[in-house]
Amino acid sequence: MKEILKKIEGDKLLLTVKNELYEKEAILNASYKYTDKCFVNIEPIETMTEIYFQSKNDNIDLENIALKFGNELIDQQIRLNTGKEFKVIREELVKKAFSSISK
């Protein structure tokens, strides 16, 4: 897990992510998924981004979240990458769908 540095202290988790690997939006979208279990804080610092998680209650397994977050980040980045590829197509198809059907 060299791409993501991890530090856990009590009810707090700090993950550090390289910006060259993951876009801001991917980090945001992945972090969003844990806002039910944790309070989340995102801090960009030069070439890295720090994400702070603080458990909302005692039953939260921060180790598990650290693991899952890595996978979630990858999936969110995939969505962004492939999303760029088809963004124009999606807009075109919706536009076509609602264009005048007078014919």
Add this chain to the structure above:
Amino acid sequence: MSYQILPYRFERIKENVFLSNEVGEHLYLTSDDFNKFIEHRLEPEEKTFKDLKSKQIIADSHLDDVIEMLAIKYRTKKNFLTESTSLHMIVASLRCNSNCSYCQVSKKDLSDVSFDMTKKTAKKVVEKIFDSPSSNIKIEFQGGEPLLNFEIIKYIIDKAEWTNIFKKKNLEFVICTNLTSIDEKMLKWLKGHKVYISTSIDGPKELHNLNRPLHDIENSYDLVTEKIKLCREYLGRDSVSALMTTTSHTINHFKEIIDKYIELEFDSVFLRSLNPYGFAKRDKHILAYPMNDFIENYKKGLDYIIEINKQGKFFAEGYATILLTRILTPFSTGFVDLQSPAGIAIAGVIYDYDGDVYVSDEGRMLASVGDKKFKIGNVEVNSYQEIFNSAYLHELIENSIAESLPDCATCSYQSYCGADPVRNYSEQGDIIGNRTISEICNKNKSIIKYLLSLLQKNDNEINKVFWSWITRKSF
């Protein structure tokens, strides 16, 4: 291999990946094939390549033609938009003779007739209804107990039918009633018009009476079942449908409830969870249950119903039928509570007894406890345009498009689901809502995933049952 990736959404399910395209057509890939797919490493001879092409998630030529096909399907799926407002709910009276534990509408006492809709208001309501460009109009009488103001029901039906001679729309009426006050005189009148009855049966006698006693009698069950028979005599066997509401008292009894529905000769049930409005919200600590409990029991109830069908009896579950229609067919489903954009005002709307107009029944329920956030006008004060085309309504709708809501935007079940801004506001305080703590997201996603898992079994018997619900035909 060069191919174009077309709009899709995905979710990992154990070792596989579930993908859906822009119109909800879906397939499963192995993790490896998914990686090959996104890295453009799939080759044309591979089955996965062909399968993705078939579902229009990739294209290697004729891109314009493929987009055209997707556009046609997309238009079909969103057909409810071109229909405009077709469900018009009218609160004939907020008075009620029932004393349901979970009353969501903050009903008023029997004696307080100031909560009846007046003819003056009703006239304006009918005018607004026929201003809708929709070619299908369904007028649904709600309350309180609408039958307590039967005069206004007659007035509205007459007026609507008269107006429709010129407007020539497909006109239908439904009365949502506890049925306890219906009599032969009313039925004789209703017989001459196209009226359906929707009532509530929460389960076998003890359970039903626990949830839905009347003011003066605890045993509403005997009365309701008697009246159902009477309705069927006058209006026909299929004129009455029923739905149920789940409380903590009934959540572990779905099997008995389903059995009772079959005994009462209904051919479907809608297993509904409790909506947190009115008394249901106030008495949450007594009536409510964790959503996960509902989901578990729903799955068991669904399994039980599938078994019943496998034994040869046609009996459908209402919610599953809607979701399955979205998953398996290219067609649009008119279910205003779960669509994108949300059906607020643009698919369904409600006119309160005093002429106030709300974007949905739930919006009205919030108003009855003091929060008028979802009021969009009043029939006596505002024009059709002011009510249905206001900047405020536009803003509400813009924020209820799942395609652009956080998490919904990338959810692979988006085509089957929808947005519920009123529920988000009621539960979380804002119309957009946070999906991770949203109870309805949890419920819908869980049920959708369960249905998909049943479909993935490729069990011919299960498929047969599901299709019989969708097409309303036994095979």
Add this chain to the structure above:
Amino acid sequence: MKQLKGKAYNLNEVIIGKITSKNDLFATKKDLIYVTNNGDFPNGYLAVITSNKDINKGTSRYIENVENIFELHDNDIVTVDPDGKISIVYDINSKHNAIFITERCNSNCIMCPQPPVKQEEDKLNLNLKYISLIDKNAKSIGITGGEPTLIGEKLFDILNAIYNRIPKASINLLSNGIKFENYEYAKRFAQAVKQEIVVDIPLYSDIDTIHNSIVRTNSFYKTIKGMYNLAKFNIKIGIRVVIHKMNYDRLPELSEFIYSNFPFVYHVAFMQMEPMGYAKDNLTDLWIDPVDYNKELEEAVINLHYRDMQVSIYNTQLCLLPEKLRRFAVQSISDWKNIYIDECNNCSKKQECPGFFASSKTVHSKHIKSFNNVENN
């Protein structure tokens, strides 16, 4: 179609006429062809067909020395070539009569049982004459080819003629749908249709490259566009799928593709291949024992059946089908080329079974087995 041969006299061009064996003094004889086997030769008919020889009748048109003359029935319509070939183009006892618009085609299907020609004489007048002779009680008529839309606007003349002659009949037009890609043409076509019609269009795969390699033209999306255009005008559309080695494996995927993209389709037919013409030439690429694709066929048929679409299985012997599929089997082979083989002699289901194409006599499944009164499948 059924053909007979004789020696023709005084015939300079193809003629078309209706068969009669009764010398009715009051009939309009100029469109009638009189058939006899006892040497009589009444005057005034378009031609006379006789089984006798050495008639020597001067300048009248006649065809002599015709064998199997009993195959000609009253009210059949026949064409006669100058070389004495008599073709029964309308069989009064058949449910499968069709107007052959042209032998040209803009597809080049690898399994085409009737390979197209590049050039031919104009058939329009002959066909219009044919239509004027069709039995007035005809309940249905087919329009086929080659590709009927290749005659362009003249197809509308054909439709009008049919409407004038048999307005209550239902028309079954076979077309690859390509020409209907042109919106205007589809619109004019729809306007020319004044009676019940189904346009049956072949679609062989859910994948464009596979379909195109079967029809050997780049027409997948054109055919689809044609279908959409016809649907816009509420023309009933049927889809036909001929099954062979190149497409059997994706039949289930095709059935889902059809439902998702063309839910308006009226009917889907899965057809056993006729091993004639190009199909025979390409047999090694195409042949698969029908029993070997039963799994895919069953899934495809049941898929569509559950989705409340009409499905049929054409040209398939009942003993080859699993029991739950037999109800979809239709007796679809034109009478004049419908045969049974020796194995069928004592089969209890022979009457309901579609049987075989004449060309399948030597090319058919290894698993043909007659039903005895005890079920064997």
